[in-house]
Amino acid sequence: xxxxKRIKIIIDGREVxxxxxxxxxxxxxDAGIYIPRxxxxxxxxxxxxxxxxxxxxxxxxxxxxxxxxPVREGMVVRTNTPALQEHRKKVxxxxxxxxxxxxxICDQAGECVLQDYYFTYDLxxxxxxxxxxxxxxxxxxxxxxxxxAERCILCRRCVRFLEDVTKTRELGVFxxxxxxxxxxxxxxxxxxxxxGNLVDICPVGAITDLDFRFKMRVWFLDRTPSICPFCGRxxxxxxxxxTDRLRNRFSSQRVFRIKPxxxxxxxxxxxxxxxRYSYKFIDEGRILHPLSNGRKxxxxxxxxxxxxxxxxEVRVYLSAWMSNEELIYWKRLAELLQWKVSLVKRPDGDxxxxxxxxxxxxxxxxxxxxxxxxxxxxxxxxxVFHFPEFAPEHRIKIGIFTNxxxxxxxxxxxxxxxxxxxxxGHWTNFQGxxxxxxxxxEPLGEARExxxxxxxxxxxxxxxxxxxxxxxxxxxxxxxxxxSGS
Amino acid sequence: xxxxxEAIKGLGITGKHLIVNLWKFSLYYxxxxxxxxxxxxxxxxxxxxxxxxxxxxxxxxRREDGRVRCVACFMCATACPxxxxxxxxxxxxxHPLEKRPKQFLIDLGKCAYCGFCVEACPEDxxxxxxxxxxxxxxxxxxxxxxxxxLTKE
Numbered sequence: 153x154x155x156x157k158r159i160k161i162i163i164d165g166r167e168v169x170x171x172x173x174x175x176x177x178x179x180x181x182d183a184g185i186y187i188p189r190x191x192x193x194x195x196x197x198x199x200x201x202x203x204x205x206x207x208x209x210x211x212x213x214x215x216x217x218x219x220x221x222p223v224r225e226g227m228v229v230r231t232n233t234p235a236l237q238e239h240r241k242k243v244x245x246x247x248x249x250x251x252x253x254x255x256x257i258c259d260q261a262g263e264c265v266l267q268d269y270y271f272t273y274d275l276x277x278x279x280x281x282x283x284x285x286x287x288x289x290x291x292x293x294x295x296x297x298x299x300x301a302e303r304c305i306l307c308r309r310c311v312r313f314l315e316d317v318t319k320t321r322e323l324g325v326f327x328x329x330x331x332x333x334x335x336x337x338x339x340x341x342x343x344x345x346x347x348g349n350l351v352d353i354c355p356v357g358a359i360t361d362l363d364f365r366f367k368m369r370v371w372f373l374d375r376t377p378s379i380c381p382f383c384g385r386x387x388x389x390x391x392x393x394x395t396d397r398l399r400n401r402f403s404s405q406r407v408f409r410i411k412p413x414x415x416x417x418x419x420x421x422x423x424x425x426x427x428r429y430s431y432k433f434i435d436e437g438r439i440l441h442p443l444s445n446g447r448k449x450x451x452x453x454x455x456x457x458x459x460x461x462x463x464x465e466v467r468v469y470l471s472a473w474m475s476n477e478e479l480i481y482w483k484r485l486a487e488l489l490q491w492k493v494s495l496v497k498r499p500d501g502d503x504x505x506x507x508x509x510x511x512x513x514x515x516x517x518x519x520x521x522x523x524x525x526x527x528x529x530x531x532x533x534x535x536v537f538h539f540p541e542f543a544p545e546h547r548i549k550i551g552i553f554t555n556x557x558x559x560x561x562x563x564x565x566x567x568x569x570x571x572x573x574x575x576x577g578h579w580t581n582f583q584g585x586x587x588x589x590x591x592x593x594e595p596l597g598e599a600r601e602x603x604x605x606x607x608x609x610x611x612x613x614x615x616x617x618x619x620x621x622x623x624x625x626x627x628x629x630x631x632x633x634x635x636s637g638s
Numbered sequence: 639x640x641x642x643x644e645a646i647k648g649l650g651i652t653g654k655h656l657i658v659n660l661w662k663f664s665l666y667y668x669x670x671x672x673x674x675x676x677x678x679x680x681x682x683x684x685x686x687x688x689x690x691x692x693x694x695x696x697x698x699x700r701r702e703d704g705r706v707r708c709v710a711c712f713m714c715a716t717a718c719p720x721x722x723x724x725x726x727x728x729x730x731x732x733h734p735l736e737k738r739p740k741q742f743l744i745d746l747g748k749c750a751y752c753g754f755c756v757e758a759c760p761e762d763x764x765x766x767x768x769x770x771x772x773x774x775x776x777x778x779x780x781x782x783x784x785x786x787x788l789t790k791e
Contacts, residue, residue, distance in 0.1 A: 256711030256760045257737040290736060366727040366737055369712045399715070402726040402741060 161227040176218035177205050187231050188269055190355050191307035192219035195421040197316050202307055203243050207231045240273045249280040252302045260357030262370040287333050294341030296362040301333040304358035310350045320344045348428040363429055364409045372399045376592035379579055380427040381572050384511035386581035387419035391573050391592040406593055407431045424508050437556045439568040440597025446561030457565050458612040467529040471537035472497035472513035475577025477624035478602040479522055485606050488615055495524045496542040509582055518580040521635045552605055568599035575601035688769040693753045696744055697768045698788040707763030710739040714755035722748035747781040
């Protein structure tokens with residue numbers, strides 16, 4: 153109940169102020185008191201089936217699940233009494249009677265909630281000597297999902313996700329008691345655009361990702377907060393990378409997966425599959441050196457080549473994939489060089505009601521704030537960013553691209569640019585929110601970030617305009633305030 | 639004069655060892671004693687007995703069905719302080735154990751023989767019980783052992 157009245161409750165002897173109607177588990181988490189949970193997920197309807205989050209409330213005879221209990225004025229809650237600790241041990245022991253304990257071959261090991269809770273709350277040996285229940289393993293659920301029923305703890309997070317968030321309802325719980333498992337309804341496959349989120353919300357390794365399966369252990373990954381560039385929403389993501397050649401010896405892959413980051417007012421807890429699985433372009437098919445008509449040249453030679461266009465009419469096609477800072481820097485550079493400026497961007501795609509928006513570029517709003525319009529000109533020279541397919545046919549074409557594309561030899565000069573994971577900056581999403589993405593990797597080969605390429609252009613034409621990102625960020629904020637104020 | 643005296647003393651020690659060990663070996667030879675005395679071992683025809691817990695080069699074990707015991711869990715690579723174990727995992731389409739190593743390399747040139755990898759292995763796939771101390775190679779590359787070399791007895 154947003155905007156509800158504020159009430160006070162006491163959790164573990166601490167007075168906590170919260171909104172009426174909040175669930176107890178959420179109120180405690182906001183106050184910094186973590187109550188263990190397996191089935192509860194902030195973004196999903198509470199279900200109360202795992203019994204891990206039980207707490208004691210004064211005046212009630214038995215413990216109650218905190219994920220199903222809304223707060224009440226003057227409630228006195230205890231979350232960590234010896235009785236509750238004993239109870240958590242028992243819950244975990246029951247789950248572990250039928251859990252296969254194949255952590256060595258499970259991709260979730262290292263970020264598995266059950267594993268963490270065992271080490272935090274249980275640490276008891278197994279007392280149940282019967283054989284473990286045999287259930288279907290390696291079931292392909294469609295797209296990139298692999299389901300292992302033996303590892304499943306039946307928290308029903310995936311079922312609730314498909315019921316409430318995507319509303320596609322492919323999954324259900326079948327059979328009863330110890331035989332129950334999560335399964336697809338007859339003739340169904342999970343084909344929706346948010347399937348990858350099932351892997352994230354699964355607290356154990358029951359649902360794993362075919363794309364990430366057995367590629368890397370999770371504790372070898374570095375995590376960098378970033379923003380997804382594949383549509384105007386700009387979902388908050390985390391890029392998981394490994395560049396340690398000792399740990400990652402056999403592949404040239406640097407980015408291993410994309411995970412969502414919680415941001416309730418932009419993407420909630422989710423990202424779409426397009427954003428999740430389109431990271432391959434960061435490592436594959438990259439342009440590593442400056443190219444002139446398809447031949448490899450050095451940056452110095454490229455500078456010489458650039459000076460040939462002095463005095464000619466130039467139009468620079470900035471792209472909606474550039475950061476706010478880079479756009480304002482290039483706009484200023486073009487003004488100094490008396491070049492005309494326009495914008496290129498990916499064409500609109502399909503949208504849905506959940507996250508994906510029509511605009512498939514991360515920074516269309518940013519270019520609008522700076523007044524860069526999509527227009528074509530007839531100038532002799534065109535400098536094109538990121539999207540070769542939109543370049544007008546001209547005598548001299550200069551491109552700044554990240555990935556290889558057909559007929560590169562028809563370009564006078566191609567400069568290698570860094571992708572979003574290799575630089576730092578801000579994008580303005582379709583809601584007008586400024587969001588920062590951070591540098592996860594070093595630019596591949598001789599690639600440079602667009603701001604540095606701008607500095608290189610300025611140097612080649614004898615202009616003093618150093619690339620300072622923070623300076624440009626301040627400049628953009630001025631424009632942004634003017635825009636959002638009006 | 640003093641130096642001369644020291645030389646005599648030295649010769650005395652040598653002589654003492656010679657006679658004592660000759661005596662011990664003679665008793666051992668005729669079966670009256672278990673103590674062999676200090677006798678030169680004629681390596682390489684003759685080898686000294688290694689201790690049962692000695693840590694020498696690694697050995698990868700196989701299961702009864704011939705599959706390598708290793709499931710590519712990376713525990714050894716994680717525990718290794720000299721980071722000399724390199725594993726590439728892959729899906730095993732038939733076996734109930736879904737994961738197997740596609741490549742498993744140990745760089746014995748880097749290895750510190752600490753035995754952490756053996757301790758960490760949850761499948762008892764890796765042991766250091768090959769009692770062969772000879773590892774000399776002309777090329778560093780030859781010291782990088784793969785699955786084939788590691789499973790060979």
